[in-house]
Amino acid sequence: MKNLKIIGITPIEKPDVKLALALSKAKAFPVIHLGRDQKEAAEAIREMSKKTKVKFGVCISESGFFDINLSDQITLAIIPYGLTFPFKSKRVKIVYQVHSVEEAIAAQQDGAYGIIVKGNEAAGKVSADSSFILFQRISREVSGIHIWVQGGIGVHSAAAVIGLGARGVVLDSQLLQFSECQAPxxxxxxxxxxxxxxxxxxxxxxxxxxxxxxxxxxxxxxxxxxxxxxxxxxxxxxxxxxxxxCIGTDLYQKYKKVSNLVLLSGNLYSDTLGRLKVLIRFQKIMRLPNHWGCDILLPKVR
Structure with missing residues:
Protein backbone atom coordinates (compact mmCIF):
# COMPACT_ATOMS: atom_id res chain seq x y z
CA MET A 1 0.00 0.00 0.00
CA LYS A 2 2.23 2.74 -1.30
CA ASN A 3 -0.49 5.27 -2.18
CA LEU A 4 -1.35 6.17 1.40
CA LYS A 5 -0.30 9.83 1.46
CA ILE A 6 -3.88 10.78 0.58
CA ILE A 7 -6.69 8.57 1.87
CA GLY A 8 -10.15 9.42 0.56
CA ILE A 9 -13.18 8.22 2.55
CA THR A 10 -16.58 8.47 0.88
CA PRO A 11 -18.33 11.35 2.70
CA ILE A 12 -21.52 11.69 4.78
CA GLU A 13 -21.17 8.07 5.96
CA LYS A 14 -22.40 6.72 2.63
CA PRO A 15 -20.91 4.05 0.34
CA ASP A 16 -19.98 5.66 -3.00
CA VAL A 17 -18.35 3.31 -5.50
CA LYS A 18 -18.08 5.92 -8.26
CA LEU A 19 -16.08 8.24 -6.00
CA ALA A 20 -13.94 5.38 -4.69
CA LEU A 21 -13.06 4.36 -8.25
CA ALA A 22 -12.14 7.97 -9.08
CA LEU A 23 -9.90 8.18 -6.02
CA SER A 24 -8.16 4.96 -7.02
CA LYS A 25 -7.65 6.16 -10.59
CA ALA A 26 -6.18 9.40 -9.22
CA LYS A 27 -3.63 7.37 -7.17
CA ALA A 28 -5.18 8.19 -3.80
CA PHE A 29 -6.16 5.28 -1.55
CA PRO A 30 -9.94 4.72 -1.76
CA VAL A 31 -11.96 3.88 1.34
CA ILE A 32 -15.67 3.12 1.18
CA HIS A 33 -17.58 4.21 4.27
CA LEU A 34 -20.03 1.38 4.87
CA GLY A 35 -22.62 3.70 6.39
CA ARG A 36 -25.52 2.40 8.46
CA ASP A 37 -27.36 0.11 6.01
CA GLN A 38 -25.83 -3.37 5.86
CA LYS A 39 -27.49 -4.31 2.56
CA GLU A 40 -26.27 -1.11 0.91
CA ALA A 41 -22.77 -1.65 2.33
CA ALA A 42 -22.52 -5.25 1.12
CA GLU A 43 -23.68 -4.25 -2.36
CA ALA A 44 -21.06 -1.48 -2.51
CA ILE A 45 -18.28 -3.94 -1.66
CA ARG A 46 -19.50 -6.36 -4.33
CA GLU A 47 -19.74 -3.60 -6.94
CA MET A 48 -16.30 -2.18 -6.14
CA SER A 49 -14.73 -5.64 -6.27
CA LYS A 50 -16.40 -6.32 -9.61
CA LYS A 51 -15.38 -3.04 -11.25
CA THR A 52 -11.72 -2.94 -10.23
CA LYS A 53 -8.88 -5.21 -9.17
CA VAL A 54 -7.16 -2.55 -7.06
CA LYS A 55 -6.87 -2.73 -3.29
CA PHE A 56 -9.23 -0.57 -1.26
CA GLY A 57 -10.37 -0.01 2.30
CA VAL A 58 -13.55 0.24 4.30
CA CYS A 59 -14.56 2.56 7.12
CA ILE A 60 -16.75 0.91 9.76
CA SER A 61 -18.54 2.88 12.46
CA GLU A 62 -20.98 0.25 13.77
CA SER A 63 -20.05 -3.12 15.28
CA GLY A 64 -22.94 -4.87 13.51
CA PHE A 65 -21.17 -4.38 10.18
CA PHE A 66 -18.42 -6.80 11.12
CA ASP A 67 -20.67 -9.58 9.81
CA ILE A 68 -20.27 -8.30 6.24
CA ASN A 69 -18.06 -10.44 3.99
CA LEU A 70 -14.88 -8.52 3.16
CA SER A 71 -13.51 -9.22 -0.32
CA ASP A 72 -9.87 -10.15 -0.87
CA GLN A 73 -9.23 -6.68 -2.30
CA ILE A 74 -9.93 -5.01 1.04
CA THR A 75 -6.60 -4.41 2.75
CA LEU A 76 -7.43 -1.61 5.20
CA ALA A 77 -10.16 -1.13 7.80
CA ILE A 78 -10.64 2.28 9.42
CA ILE A 79 -12.47 2.10 12.75
CA PRO A 80 -13.15 4.57 15.58
CA TYR A 81 -11.08 3.53 18.56
CA GLY A 82 -13.32 1.62 20.94
CA LEU A 83 -14.75 -0.76 18.36
CA THR A 84 -12.93 -4.07 18.25
CA PHE A 85 -12.28 -5.55 14.82
CA PRO A 86 -13.09 -9.28 15.20
CA PHE A 87 -11.11 -10.63 12.24
CA LYS A 88 -7.51 -11.71 12.71
CA SER A 89 -6.13 -11.18 9.24
CA LYS A 90 -2.67 -10.24 8.03
CA ARG A 91 -4.34 -9.00 4.85
CA VAL A 92 -6.58 -6.40 6.51
CA LYS A 93 -4.59 -3.78 8.39
CA ILE A 94 -6.37 -1.87 11.16
CA VAL A 95 -6.18 1.91 11.39
CA TYR A 96 -7.96 3.46 14.35
CA GLN A 97 -9.46 6.94 14.34
CA VAL A 98 -8.34 8.45 17.65
CA HIS A 99 -9.65 11.52 19.44
CA SER A 100 -7.20 11.93 22.32
CA VAL A 101 -3.62 11.19 23.32
CA GLU A 102 -4.87 8.36 25.53
CA GLU A 103 -6.68 6.69 22.64
CA ALA A 104 -3.60 7.02 20.43
CA ILE A 105 -1.39 5.32 23.02
CA ALA A 106 -3.96 2.56 23.56
CA ALA A 107 -4.40 1.98 19.82
CA GLN A 108 -0.67 1.48 19.40
CA GLN A 109 -0.59 -0.91 22.33
CA ASP A 110 -3.45 -2.85 20.72
CA GLY A 111 -1.27 -3.44 17.65
CA ALA A 112 -2.85 -1.02 15.17
CA TYR A 113 -1.10 -0.60 11.82
CA GLY A 114 -1.70 3.13 12.13
CA ILE A 115 -3.85 5.84 13.66
CA ILE A 116 -5.88 8.69 12.21
CA VAL A 117 -5.87 11.82 14.34
CA LYS A 118 -9.48 12.98 13.95
CA GLY A 119 -9.96 16.54 15.10
CA ASN A 120 -12.96 18.67 15.97
CA GLU A 121 -13.43 19.99 12.42
CA ALA A 122 -14.22 16.55 10.99
CA ALA A 123 -17.56 14.82 10.42
CA GLY A 124 -19.05 12.26 12.77
CA LYS A 125 -17.26 11.30 15.97
CA VAL A 126 -14.70 14.01 16.74
CA SER A 127 -12.22 15.23 19.32
CA ALA A 128 -12.66 18.32 21.48
CA ASP A 129 -9.36 19.59 20.02
CA SER A 130 -8.62 20.78 16.50
CA SER A 131 -6.80 18.33 14.25
CA PHE A 132 -3.59 20.36 14.17
CA ILE A 133 -3.33 20.76 17.95
CA LEU A 134 -4.25 17.13 18.60
CA PHE A 135 -1.72 15.94 16.02
CA GLN A 136 1.06 17.85 17.75
CA ARG A 137 0.09 16.49 21.16
CA ILE A 138 -0.07 12.92 19.94
CA SER A 139 3.20 13.25 18.01
CA ARG A 140 4.99 14.16 21.24
CA GLU A 141 3.71 11.03 23.01
CA VAL A 142 3.51 8.40 20.26
CA SER A 143 6.20 7.23 17.84
CA GLY A 144 6.88 4.20 15.70
CA ILE A 145 3.41 4.10 14.13
CA HIS A 146 1.88 5.54 10.96
CA ILE A 147 -0.15 8.70 11.64
CA TRP A 148 -2.68 10.38 9.35
CA VAL A 149 -4.66 13.55 10.07
CA GLN A 150 -8.38 14.02 9.40
CA GLY A 151 -10.40 17.20 9.85
CA GLY A 152 -9.84 20.70 8.52
CA ILE A 153 -7.43 19.48 5.86
CA GLY A 154 -6.80 21.56 2.75
CA VAL A 155 -3.80 21.63 0.44
CA HIS A 156 -1.61 23.84 2.64
CA SER A 157 -2.55 22.26 5.97
CA ALA A 158 -1.87 18.85 4.43
CA ALA A 159 1.64 19.94 3.50
CA ALA A 160 2.12 21.30 7.03
CA VAL A 161 1.20 18.09 8.88
CA ILE A 162 3.16 15.92 6.43
CA GLY A 163 6.12 18.23 6.94
CA LEU A 164 5.76 17.72 10.68
CA GLY A 165 5.90 13.95 10.37
CA ALA A 166 2.45 12.64 9.40
CA ARG A 167 2.31 9.73 6.96
CA GLY A 168 -0.50 11.48 5.14
CA VAL A 169 -3.97 13.00 5.35
CA VAL A 170 -7.60 11.91 5.12
CA LEU A 171 -10.25 13.65 3.02
CA ASP A 172 -13.98 13.04 3.29
CA SER A 173 -16.39 16.02 3.56
CA GLN A 174 -14.00 17.94 1.27
CA LEU A 175 -14.88 15.52 -1.56
CA LEU A 176 -18.65 15.96 -1.44
CA GLN A 177 -18.96 18.62 -4.13
CA PHE A 178 -16.77 16.94 -6.75
CA SER A 179 -18.61 15.58 -9.77
CA GLU A 180 -17.44 12.03 -9.05
CA CYS A 181 -19.29 12.05 -5.73
CA GLN A 182 -22.83 10.65 -6.02
CA ALA A 183 -24.37 12.84 -3.32
CA PRO A 184 -27.69 14.40 -4.40
CA CYS A 246 -16.31 24.75 3.19
CA ILE A 247 -12.73 23.79 2.28
CA GLY A 248 -14.27 21.40 -0.21
CA THR A 249 -16.01 24.32 -1.93
CA ASP A 250 -12.67 26.02 -2.56
CA LEU A 251 -11.03 22.77 -3.66
CA TYR A 252 -13.84 21.99 -6.09
CA GLN A 253 -13.81 25.47 -7.60
CA LYS A 254 -10.06 25.23 -8.13
CA TYR A 255 -9.60 21.61 -9.22
CA LYS A 256 -13.05 20.49 -10.53
CA LYS A 257 -12.08 16.80 -10.65
CA VAL A 258 -10.69 14.43 -8.02
CA SER A 259 -7.82 13.51 -10.34
CA ASN A 260 -6.72 17.16 -10.54
CA LEU A 261 -7.02 17.57 -6.78
CA VAL A 262 -4.78 14.60 -6.03
CA LEU A 263 -2.20 15.32 -8.74
CA LEU A 264 -1.83 19.08 -8.33
CA SER A 265 -2.08 19.10 -4.54
CA GLY A 266 0.58 16.38 -4.46
CA ASN A 267 2.88 18.65 -6.46
CA LEU A 268 2.16 21.48 -4.04
CA TYR A 269 2.96 19.24 -1.05
CA SER A 270 6.35 18.50 -2.57
CA ASP A 271 7.04 22.17 -3.28
CA THR A 272 5.99 23.26 0.22
CA LEU A 273 8.01 20.51 1.90
CA GLY A 274 11.04 21.46 -0.18
CA ARG A 275 10.80 25.05 1.01
CA LEU A 276 10.33 23.85 4.58
CA LYS A 277 13.47 21.73 4.45
CA VAL A 278 15.53 24.63 3.14
CA LEU A 279 14.29 26.76 6.01
CA ILE A 280 15.09 24.15 8.63
CA ARG A 281 18.64 23.70 7.33
CA PHE A 282 19.36 27.21 8.58
CA GLN A 283 18.11 26.39 12.04
CA LYS A 284 17.99 22.92 13.58
CA ILE A 285 14.83 23.76 15.46
CA MET A 286 12.80 26.90 14.87
CA ARG A 287 9.86 28.09 16.95
CA LEU A 288 7.11 29.79 14.97
CA PRO A 289 4.61 32.14 16.64
CA ASN A 290 1.09 31.13 15.76
CA HIS A 291 -2.57 31.70 16.54
CA TRP A 292 -3.24 28.11 17.67
CA GLY A 293 -2.05 28.90 21.19
CA CYS A 294 0.97 26.57 21.19
CA ASP A 295 4.47 26.42 19.70
CA ILE A 296 5.10 24.48 16.50
CA LEU A 297 8.34 22.55 16.63
CA LEU A 298 9.76 21.89 13.20
CA PRO A 299 11.65 18.58 13.04
CA LYS A 300 15.29 18.16 12.06
CA VAL A 301 15.86 17.34 8.43
CA ARG A 302 17.83 14.14 7.97
Missing part, protein backbone atom coordinates in the same frame (compact mmCIF):
# COMPACT_ATOMS: atom_id res chain seq x y z
CA UNK A 185 -27.43 17.59 -6.46
CA UNK A 186 -29.59 19.47 -3.97
CA UNK A 187 -27.22 18.60 -1.14
CA UNK A 188 -24.20 19.71 -3.17
CA UNK A 189 -25.93 23.02 -3.96
CA UNK A 190 -26.63 23.54 -0.27
CA UNK A 191 -23.04 22.74 0.69
CA UNK A 192 -21.73 25.37 -1.72
CA UNK A 193 -23.30 27.99 0.56
CA UNK A 194 -22.04 26.60 3.88
CA UNK A 195 -19.17 28.09 5.86
CA UNK A 196 -18.93 25.25 8.38
CA UNK A 197 -20.68 27.05 11.23
CA UNK A 198 -23.94 25.38 10.25
CA UNK A 199 -22.61 22.13 11.69
CA UNK A 200 -22.79 21.34 15.40
CA UNK A 201 -21.38 18.74 17.76
CA UNK A 202 -23.84 16.60 19.70
CA UNK A 203 -22.22 14.45 22.36
CA UNK A 204 -18.93 14.33 20.46
CA UNK A 205 -20.55 13.73 17.04
CA UNK A 206 -20.54 16.49 14.39
CA UNK A 207 -23.57 16.81 12.09
CA UNK A 208 -25.18 19.34 9.78
CA UNK A 209 -28.01 21.11 11.59
CA UNK A 210 -30.72 22.94 9.64
CA UNK A 211 -33.77 24.98 10.78
CA UNK A 212 -36.00 22.14 9.57
CA UNK A 213 -33.95 19.35 11.21
CA UNK A 214 -35.83 16.83 13.39
CA UNK A 215 -36.49 17.84 16.99
CA UNK A 216 -34.09 16.57 19.65
CA UNK A 217 -34.14 16.81 23.47
CA UNK A 218 -32.76 19.98 25.03
CA UNK A 219 -29.53 18.18 25.96
CA UNK A 220 -29.31 15.43 23.35
CA UNK A 221 -26.99 12.44 23.58
CA UNK A 222 -25.54 10.39 20.75
CA UNK A 223 -28.22 7.76 21.41
CA UNK A 224 -30.88 10.40 20.73
CA UNK A 225 -29.16 11.16 17.42
CA UNK A 226 -28.73 7.59 16.13
CA UNK A 227 -32.32 7.07 14.83
CA UNK A 228 -31.88 10.12 12.60
CA UNK A 229 -28.57 9.05 11.02
CA UNK A 230 -28.42 7.42 7.60
CA UNK A 231 -31.06 9.53 5.84
CA UNK A 232 -30.20 12.04 3.11
CA UNK A 233 -33.49 13.85 3.72
CA UNK A 234 -32.53 16.78 5.94
CA UNK A 235 -36.15 17.14 7.07
CA UNK A 236 -36.06 13.63 8.50
CA UNK A 237 -32.45 13.07 9.53
CA UNK A 238 -29.06 14.48 10.45
CA UNK A 239 -26.07 14.27 8.15
CA UNK A 240 -22.53 13.62 9.45
CA UNK A 241 -20.70 16.58 7.92
CA UNK A 242 -17.48 18.33 8.88
CA UNK A 243 -16.74 22.03 9.15
CA UNK A 244 -14.22 21.32 6.41
CA UNK A 245 -17.04 21.07 3.88
Missing amino acids: VGLKTLCEKLNGNETRVIDGFRILSRPNSPALPEKPTFEDLVPFLGSLDLDKGYLPLGQDV
Whole structure:
Protein backbone atom coordinates (compact mmCIF):
# COMPACT_ATOMS: atom_id res chain seq x y z
CA MET A 1 0.00 0.00 0.00
CA LYS A 2 2.23 2.74 -1.30
CA ASN A 3 -0.49 5.27 -2.18
CA LEU A 4 -1.35 6.17 1.40
CA LYS A 5 -0.30 9.83 1.46
CA ILE A 6 -3.88 10.78 0.58
CA ILE A 7 -6.69 8.57 1.87
CA GLY A 8 -10.15 9.42 0.56
CA ILE A 9 -13.18 8.22 2.55
CA THR A 10 -16.58 8.47 0.88
CA PRO A 11 -18.33 11.35 2.70
CA ILE A 12 -21.52 11.69 4.78
CA GLU A 13 -21.17 8.07 5.96
CA LYS A 14 -22.40 6.72 2.63
CA PRO A 15 -20.91 4.05 0.34
CA ASP A 16 -19.98 5.66 -3.00
CA VAL A 17 -18.35 3.31 -5.50
CA LYS A 18 -18.08 5.92 -8.26
CA LEU A 19 -16.08 8.24 -6.00
CA ALA A 20 -13.94 5.38 -4.69
CA LEU A 21 -13.06 4.36 -8.25
CA ALA A 22 -12.14 7.97 -9.08
CA LEU A 23 -9.90 8.18 -6.02
CA SER A 24 -8.16 4.96 -7.02
CA LYS A 25 -7.65 6.16 -10.59
CA ALA A 26 -6.18 9.40 -9.22
CA LYS A 27 -3.63 7.37 -7.17
CA ALA A 28 -5.18 8.19 -3.80
CA PHE A 29 -6.16 5.28 -1.55
CA PRO A 30 -9.94 4.72 -1.76
CA VAL A 31 -11.96 3.88 1.34
CA ILE A 32 -15.67 3.12 1.18
CA HIS A 33 -17.58 4.21 4.27
CA LEU A 34 -20.03 1.38 4.87
CA GLY A 35 -22.62 3.70 6.39
CA ARG A 36 -25.52 2.40 8.46
CA ASP A 37 -27.36 0.11 6.01
CA GLN A 38 -25.83 -3.37 5.86
CA LYS A 39 -27.49 -4.31 2.56
CA GLU A 40 -26.27 -1.11 0.91
CA ALA A 41 -22.77 -1.65 2.33
CA ALA A 42 -22.52 -5.25 1.12
CA GLU A 43 -23.68 -4.25 -2.36
CA ALA A 44 -21.06 -1.48 -2.51
CA ILE A 45 -18.28 -3.94 -1.66
CA ARG A 46 -19.50 -6.36 -4.33
CA GLU A 47 -19.74 -3.60 -6.94
CA MET A 48 -16.30 -2.18 -6.14
CA SER A 49 -14.73 -5.64 -6.27
CA LYS A 50 -16.40 -6.32 -9.61
CA LYS A 51 -15.38 -3.04 -11.25
CA THR A 52 -11.72 -2.94 -10.23
CA LYS A 53 -8.88 -5.21 -9.17
CA VAL A 54 -7.16 -2.55 -7.06
CA LYS A 55 -6.87 -2.73 -3.29
CA PHE A 56 -9.23 -0.57 -1.26
CA GLY A 57 -10.37 -0.01 2.30
CA VAL A 58 -13.55 0.24 4.30
CA CYS A 59 -14.56 2.56 7.12
CA ILE A 60 -16.75 0.91 9.76
CA SER A 61 -18.54 2.88 12.46
CA GLU A 62 -20.98 0.25 13.77
CA SER A 63 -20.05 -3.12 15.28
CA GLY A 64 -22.94 -4.87 13.51
CA PHE A 65 -21.17 -4.38 10.18
CA PHE A 66 -18.42 -6.80 11.12
CA ASP A 67 -20.67 -9.58 9.81
CA ILE A 68 -20.27 -8.30 6.24
CA ASN A 69 -18.06 -10.44 3.99
CA LEU A 70 -14.88 -8.52 3.16
CA SER A 71 -13.51 -9.22 -0.32
CA ASP A 72 -9.87 -10.15 -0.87
CA GLN A 73 -9.23 -6.68 -2.30
CA ILE A 74 -9.93 -5.01 1.04
CA THR A 75 -6.60 -4.41 2.75
CA LEU A 76 -7.43 -1.61 5.20
CA ALA A 77 -10.16 -1.13 7.80
CA ILE A 78 -10.64 2.28 9.42
CA ILE A 79 -12.47 2.10 12.75
CA PRO A 80 -13.15 4.57 15.58
CA TYR A 81 -11.08 3.53 18.56
CA GLY A 82 -13.32 1.62 20.94
CA LEU A 83 -14.75 -0.76 18.36
CA THR A 84 -12.93 -4.07 18.25
CA PHE A 85 -12.28 -5.55 14.82
CA PRO A 86 -13.09 -9.28 15.20
CA PHE A 87 -11.11 -10.63 12.24
CA LYS A 88 -7.51 -11.71 12.71
CA SER A 89 -6.13 -11.18 9.24
CA LYS A 90 -2.67 -10.24 8.03
CA ARG A 91 -4.34 -9.00 4.85
CA VAL A 92 -6.58 -6.40 6.51
CA LYS A 93 -4.59 -3.78 8.39
CA ILE A 94 -6.37 -1.87 11.16
CA VAL A 95 -6.18 1.91 11.39
CA TYR A 96 -7.96 3.46 14.35
CA GLN A 97 -9.46 6.94 14.34
CA VAL A 98 -8.34 8.45 17.65
CA HIS A 99 -9.65 11.52 19.44
CA SER A 100 -7.20 11.93 22.32
CA VAL A 101 -3.62 11.19 23.32
CA GLU A 102 -4.87 8.36 25.53
CA GLU A 103 -6.68 6.69 22.64
CA ALA A 104 -3.60 7.02 20.43
CA ILE A 105 -1.39 5.32 23.02
CA ALA A 106 -3.96 2.56 23.56
CA ALA A 107 -4.40 1.98 19.82
CA GLN A 108 -0.67 1.48 19.40
CA GLN A 109 -0.59 -0.91 22.33
CA ASP A 110 -3.45 -2.85 20.72
CA GLY A 111 -1.27 -3.44 17.65
CA ALA A 112 -2.85 -1.02 15.17
CA TYR A 113 -1.10 -0.60 11.82
CA GLY A 114 -1.70 3.13 12.13
CA ILE A 115 -3.85 5.84 13.66
CA ILE A 116 -5.88 8.69 12.21
CA VAL A 117 -5.87 11.82 14.34
CA LYS A 118 -9.48 12.98 13.95
CA GLY A 119 -9.96 16.54 15.10
CA ASN A 120 -12.96 18.67 15.97
CA GLU A 121 -13.43 19.99 12.42
CA ALA A 122 -14.22 16.55 10.99
CA ALA A 123 -17.56 14.82 10.42
CA GLY A 124 -19.05 12.26 12.77
CA LYS A 125 -17.26 11.30 15.97
CA VAL A 126 -14.70 14.01 16.74
CA SER A 127 -12.22 15.23 19.32
CA ALA A 128 -12.66 18.32 21.48
CA ASP A 129 -9.36 19.59 20.02
CA SER A 130 -8.62 20.78 16.50
CA SER A 131 -6.80 18.33 14.25
CA PHE A 132 -3.59 20.36 14.17
CA ILE A 133 -3.33 20.76 17.95
CA LEU A 134 -4.25 17.13 18.60
CA PHE A 135 -1.72 15.94 16.02
CA GLN A 136 1.06 17.85 17.75
CA ARG A 137 0.09 16.49 21.16
CA ILE A 138 -0.07 12.92 19.94
CA SER A 139 3.20 13.25 18.01
CA ARG A 140 4.99 14.16 21.24
CA GLU A 141 3.71 11.03 23.01
CA VAL A 142 3.51 8.40 20.26
CA SER A 143 6.20 7.23 17.84
CA GLY A 144 6.88 4.20 15.70
CA ILE A 145 3.41 4.10 14.13
CA HIS A 146 1.88 5.54 10.96
CA ILE A 147 -0.15 8.70 11.64
CA TRP A 148 -2.68 10.38 9.35
CA VAL A 149 -4.66 13.55 10.07
CA GLN A 150 -8.38 14.02 9.40
CA GLY A 151 -10.40 17.20 9.85
CA GLY A 152 -9.84 20.70 8.52
CA ILE A 153 -7.43 19.48 5.86
CA GLY A 154 -6.80 21.56 2.75
CA VAL A 155 -3.80 21.63 0.44
CA HIS A 156 -1.61 23.84 2.64
CA SER A 157 -2.55 22.26 5.97
CA ALA A 158 -1.87 18.85 4.43
CA ALA A 159 1.64 19.94 3.50
CA ALA A 160 2.12 21.30 7.03
CA VAL A 161 1.20 18.09 8.88
CA ILE A 162 3.16 15.92 6.43
CA GLY A 163 6.12 18.23 6.94
CA LEU A 164 5.76 17.72 10.68
CA GLY A 165 5.90 13.95 10.37
CA ALA A 166 2.45 12.64 9.40
CA ARG A 167 2.31 9.73 6.96
CA GLY A 168 -0.50 11.48 5.14
CA VAL A 169 -3.97 13.00 5.35
CA VAL A 170 -7.60 11.91 5.12
CA LEU A 171 -10.25 13.65 3.02
CA ASP A 172 -13.98 13.04 3.29
CA SER A 173 -16.39 16.02 3.56
CA GLN A 174 -14.00 17.94 1.27
CA LEU A 175 -14.88 15.52 -1.56
CA LEU A 176 -18.65 15.96 -1.44
CA GLN A 177 -18.96 18.62 -4.13
CA PHE A 178 -16.77 16.94 -6.75
CA SER A 179 -18.61 15.58 -9.77
CA GLU A 180 -17.44 12.03 -9.05
CA CYS A 181 -19.29 12.05 -5.73
CA GLN A 182 -22.83 10.65 -6.02
CA ALA A 183 -24.37 12.84 -3.32
CA PRO A 184 -27.69 14.40 -4.40
CA VAL A 185 -27.43 17.59 -6.46
CA GLY A 186 -29.59 19.47 -3.97
CA LEU A 187 -27.22 18.60 -1.14
CA LYS A 188 -24.20 19.71 -3.17
CA THR A 189 -25.93 23.02 -3.96
CA LEU A 190 -26.63 23.54 -0.27
CA CYS A 191 -23.04 22.74 0.69
CA GLU A 192 -21.73 25.37 -1.72
CA LYS A 193 -23.30 27.99 0.56
CA LEU A 194 -22.04 26.60 3.88
CA ASN A 195 -19.17 28.09 5.86
CA GLY A 196 -18.93 25.25 8.38
CA ASN A 197 -20.68 27.05 11.23
CA GLU A 198 -23.94 25.38 10.25
CA THR A 199 -22.61 22.13 11.69
CA ARG A 200 -22.79 21.34 15.40
CA VAL A 201 -21.38 18.74 17.76
CA ILE A 202 -23.84 16.60 19.70
CA ASP A 203 -22.22 14.45 22.36
CA GLY A 204 -18.93 14.33 20.46
CA PHE A 205 -20.55 13.73 17.04
CA ARG A 206 -20.54 16.49 14.39
CA ILE A 207 -23.57 16.81 12.09
CA LEU A 208 -25.18 19.34 9.78
CA SER A 209 -28.01 21.11 11.59
CA ARG A 210 -30.72 22.94 9.64
CA PRO A 211 -33.77 24.98 10.78
CA ASN A 212 -36.00 22.14 9.57
CA SER A 213 -33.95 19.35 11.21
CA PRO A 214 -35.83 16.83 13.39
CA ALA A 215 -36.49 17.84 16.99
CA LEU A 216 -34.09 16.57 19.65
CA PRO A 217 -34.14 16.81 23.47
CA GLU A 218 -32.76 19.98 25.03
CA LYS A 219 -29.53 18.18 25.96
CA PRO A 220 -29.31 15.43 23.35
CA THR A 221 -26.99 12.44 23.58
CA PHE A 222 -25.54 10.39 20.75
CA GLU A 223 -28.22 7.76 21.41
CA ASP A 224 -30.88 10.40 20.73
CA LEU A 225 -29.16 11.16 17.42
CA VAL A 226 -28.73 7.59 16.13
CA PRO A 227 -32.32 7.07 14.83
CA PHE A 228 -31.88 10.12 12.60
CA LEU A 229 -28.57 9.05 11.02
CA GLY A 230 -28.42 7.42 7.60
CA SER A 231 -31.06 9.53 5.84
CA LEU A 232 -30.20 12.04 3.11
CA ASP A 233 -33.49 13.85 3.72
CA LEU A 234 -32.53 16.78 5.94
CA ASP A 235 -36.15 17.14 7.07
CA LYS A 236 -36.06 13.63 8.50
CA GLY A 237 -32.45 13.07 9.53
CA TYR A 238 -29.06 14.48 10.45
CA LEU A 239 -26.07 14.27 8.15
CA PRO A 240 -22.53 13.62 9.45
CA LEU A 241 -20.70 16.58 7.92
CA GLY A 242 -17.48 18.33 8.88
CA GLN A 243 -16.74 22.03 9.15
CA ASP A 244 -14.22 21.32 6.41
CA VAL A 245 -17.04 21.07 3.88
CA CYS A 246 -16.31 24.75 3.19
CA ILE A 247 -12.73 23.79 2.28
CA GLY A 248 -14.27 21.40 -0.21
CA THR A 249 -16.01 24.32 -1.93
CA ASP A 250 -12.67 26.02 -2.56
CA LEU A 251 -11.03 22.77 -3.66
CA TYR A 252 -13.84 21.99 -6.09
CA GLN A 253 -13.81 25.47 -7.60
CA LYS A 254 -10.06 25.23 -8.13
CA TYR A 255 -9.60 21.61 -9.22
CA LYS A 256 -13.05 20.49 -10.53
CA LYS A 257 -12.08 16.80 -10.65
CA VAL A 258 -10.69 14.43 -8.02
CA SER A 259 -7.82 13.51 -10.34
CA ASN A 260 -6.72 17.16 -10.54
CA LEU A 261 -7.02 17.57 -6.78
CA VAL A 262 -4.78 14.60 -6.03
CA LEU A 263 -2.20 15.32 -8.74
CA LEU A 264 -1.83 19.08 -8.33
CA SER A 265 -2.08 19.10 -4.54
CA GLY A 266 0.58 16.38 -4.46
CA ASN A 267 2.88 18.65 -6.46
CA LEU A 268 2.16 21.48 -4.04
CA TYR A 269 2.96 19.24 -1.05
CA SER A 270 6.35 18.50 -2.57
CA ASP A 271 7.04 22.17 -3.28
CA THR A 272 5.99 23.26 0.22
CA LEU A 273 8.01 20.51 1.90
CA GLY A 274 11.04 21.46 -0.18
CA ARG A 275 10.80 25.05 1.01
CA LEU A 276 10.33 23.85 4.58
CA LYS A 277 13.47 21.73 4.45
CA VAL A 278 15.53 24.63 3.14
CA LEU A 279 14.29 26.76 6.01
CA ILE A 280 15.09 24.15 8.63
CA ARG A 281 18.64 23.70 7.33
CA PHE A 282 19.36 27.21 8.58
CA GLN A 283 18.11 26.39 12.04
CA LYS A 284 17.99 22.92 13.58
CA ILE A 285 14.83 23.76 15.46
CA MET A 286 12.80 26.90 14.87
CA ARG A 287 9.86 28.09 16.95
CA LEU A 288 7.11 29.79 14.97
CA PRO A 289 4.61 32.14 16.64
CA ASN A 290 1.09 31.13 15.76
CA HIS A 291 -2.57 31.70 16.54
CA TRP A 292 -3.24 28.11 17.67
CA GLY A 293 -2.05 28.90 21.19
CA CYS A 294 0.97 26.57 21.19
CA ASP A 295 4.47 26.42 19.70
CA ILE A 296 5.10 24.48 16.50
CA LEU A 297 8.34 22.55 16.63
CA LEU A 298 9.76 21.89 13.20
CA PRO A 299 11.65 18.58 13.04
CA LYS A 300 15.29 18.16 12.06
CA VAL A 301 15.86 17.34 8.43
CA ARG A 302 17.83 14.14 7.97
